[in-house]
Amino acid sequence: MGLKCKACGAQLANEASTCPACGAEVPKKMKLLPLAAFMLIVILVIQAYMDKPEPETAEPVPPSQAAEQ
Structure with missing residues (x-):
């Protein structure tokens, strides 16, 4: 019973939804x-x-080395 209604100020039960x-x-x-x-x-x-x-x-292989492989 520690809660108060923000609209009217009435005491509310802890599990009350309205x-x-x-x-x-x-x-x-x-x-x-x-x-x-x-x-x-x-x-x-x-x-x-x-x-x-x-x-x-990956660094591109120069064309001269690519032909040798």
Whole structure:
């Protein structure tokens, strides 16, 4: 019973989805764990992308050496 309705100020039960006095919808609290997990995945993907070494470009073989091979 620690919550108050933002519309009318009535006391709300912790598990209430609507206010019993005015019928206003109680906003759901976003859980921290899914947000933290998503942020961790994003950070790991960015880190993996940044740590990837640059692909080495193959140097073209001069025409005189290509004919000898």
